[in-house]
Amino acid sequence: MKKPIVLGIETSCDETSAAVVSGGTHLLSNVVSSQVKLHQRFGGVVPEVASRKHVERITWIIQEALDQAKVSLKELDAIAVTKGPGLVGALLIGISAAKALSFATGIPLVPVHHIAGHVYANHLIKPLPFPLVALVVSGGHTELLFMEKHNRFERLGKTMDDAAGEAFDKVARLMGLPYPGGPEIDRLAKKGEPIYDLPRAWLEPGSLHFSFSGLKSAVIQFLQQMKSQKKEVDQHHLASSFQTAVVDVLIEKSINAVRKTGVQHLLLAGGVSANRQLRQQLTERCRKENITLQIPPPELCTDNAAMIAAAGTYQYLDGHFADLTLNADPNYEMNQRVE
């Protein structure tokens, strides 16, 4: 059978992206227009600003993805687009473009779950080794997933409040660091030691869920305390203490999830997987535990359309299509997709 060629479109937050993937594994192009600089002055992503930029860029980005892949519209087998979760106004740009393109060409439309996309970023590097556990950590998500085969996701755990990346951004703001805070904290932490005592939210014993809002509150209290005692806060140590508290929990729960499910493989995905300490410590730990660990390169960890095209390819092969009524779903649940 001919390898399907799939166009992916992703506009769920602040990256406008289109990509072409062949056979679900082979990356032909992945064009990402990041809006980070645009949102920096506001200290975070402004949905209306993001949507306005998406409209401006979307057509050009799709064109560029096809050009770079040297693929024409006629050669596409499917158009995969992020249905959710994400910012509704932003999602709608990708969806409107995908539907119009599908209508104009007769090419089938495939709705993709954003988190499923993050997991499939790994598939572009090395085929997914089923059964597996995946930890997806980003600005909007922190989830532990179990996958037995393609298109089958079982959620083992999720965050009860803030996503890990969100906690990074919020704490960075408290520390007076620029947006996005994740890379800034990572950079400072490199030169610090985790000497400040910050809590780790384990929740009930054996729980695979996460909670990061308590940690954020602890940082606020810590900063107030230091201020009232007129003590100097070492930014490097604070960054390291906070980052270690997050990373400890992420690692422990991931290892726990692997043990519980009895799988051999752990996958890391999402923007926060670019974090140096998380990559290093998780790698060491997995080596000790005899677990194979897969982490995509940084450019496939952040939001991109290649991962949407890869995930979309397997839905296409399963015959999971959408019609022209496809709408954005900002709270798209994974089990809705798996039926």
Add this chain to the structure above:
Amino acid sequence: MKILAIDTSTLVMGVAILEEKRVLGELITNSHKKHSIRLMPAMAQLFEELELTLEDIDLLAVTKGPGSYTGIRIGVTTAKTLSWAHQIPLYGISTLAVLAENGFHFNGWIVPLLDARRERVYVGIYQREVEQLRAIYSPQIMTITKLLDILKKQEKPVLFLGDDCERYAEQIKMHLSNQAKFGTLAENIPKPSQLGYLAWGKLQQKEAPETEQFAPDYLQLTQAEVNWLKQHNHGGKHEN
């Protein structure tokens, strides 16, 4: 020459297909929004009923705003994508210019308006000159008070168009009394057929079609940008 026109900029959703001299069909709803769900199926239905396909279309038209930000973007993104995929020229036209066409035969000033909240309106002022409408005030956002002052000074008959006029009807009558006329129910909703006709006019005038960078004309900065500018103008001394 066949023209496809798309309008999703307000509560009204409209799709029309025209020939130069004939409206072949149009679908209009003025109810719940859900434009993102309903637009493509409506378009597909219209094509089917007219036994046409996108291959038959030579020109595209879309309302570029003002209106609901999300709504405008759905129309613009859809139109841009169709235009790019089939290499069909596209023109973006103001929602207000489209609405103004409903008052084409009115002798006086034609004032289409959309509510912009907080006592402000998106408005343009148009007048017929020979065979077309000319914008005396191009689409912009202003307070209703300022608009009424401008109109009062002119002492010309004024035709208000748009469902949102209802909201300001008392105020308008108080300021302009007999000078003010109001559109009929049918005249108060923008017609995609008028939109298509205006695009055809642009093509006749050999105006340059939109490029793939084409973006809506919101007539307003985002609230975040407004706030940012406010803060940074007050603190201007500290900025370079």
